[in-house]
Amino acid sequence: MKSDKYFWLYLLECENGSFYTGYTKNLAIRYYQHRGGKHSAKYTRSFKPVRIAQCWRLFDTVGTALKVERYIKSQDRKTKEFWVENPEELRRRVSKNMEKELILFPFDTSWVEEESAKMDWKKVQNGFDPFA
Numbered sequence: 271m272k273s274d275k276y277f278w279l280y281l282l283e284c285e286n287g288s289f290y291t292g293y294t295k296n297l298a299i300r301y302y303q304h305r306g307g308k309h310s311a312k313y314t315r316s317f318k319p320v321r322i323a324q325c326w327r328l329f330d331t332v333g334t335a336l337k338v339e340r341y342i343k344s345q346d347r348k349t350k351e352f353w354v355e356n357p358e359e360l361r362r363r364v365s366k367n368m369e370k371e372l373i374l375f376p377f378d379t380s381w382v383e384e385e386s387a388k389m390d391w392k393k394v395q396n397g398f399d400p401f402a
Contacts, residue, residue: 277335278401279342279374280325281350284317289350293339297325297401298394301386322379324354326361329373338364338374377401 278297282290282304290313294300303309304319328335341364342350353360357376365372385400394400 276327276329277332278325278377279328279335279338281323281342281354282314282319283321283323284314285320286317288317289323289347290314290317290319291339291342291350293328293335296394296397296399297382298386298389298399299397301382302394322382323350324357325377325379325382326357327375327377334368334370334372337368338372341367 275295277293277295278300279293280291280297280300282292282301284290290304290311292300292304292311301319301322304311304314307315307318328338342353342360360376361372361374364374382401389400390398
C-alpha cells in the first residue's frame with residue numbers, strides 16, 4: 271500500500287463545547303479556515319472553534335485517514351475526551367479496530383496554537399506548512 275506522505279487528524283473544541291473531527295494535509299490552513307469561517311465546514315461556521323483539542327499525524331494513505339476520521343467521529347464524547355487527555359491511546363485503539371498497525375503520532379497542540387497566533391497567513395494560504 272502506497273503512503274501519501276502524511277495527514278493530520280484533529281479534534282477542535284467548539285464554542286458550544288462540542289468536538290469537531292476532521293482530517294487534512296495542511297493543519298495550519300485548515301485551522302485558519304475553520305476559525306475564519308471561510309471555506310470551513312458548515313458545522314464550524316455555526317459553532318466557531320475555540321481551540322485545537324488534540325491532533326495527530328498519520329503516515330498512511332488518504333483512504334486510511336478517512337477511515338480513522340470516521341472512526342473518531344463515531345465515538346461518544348467521553349471517548350473523545352479520553353483521547354484529548356491520552357492522545358497516544360488513539361493509535362492503539364484504531365490499530366486494534368482496523369486490524370492494522372498504524373503510524374499515528376500525537377502532536378503538541380499548544381505549539382500549534384502558539385505558532386498559529388504569530389503565523390504569516392499569506393504564506394500559509396499559498397501552501398506553506400509550518401508544521402511539516
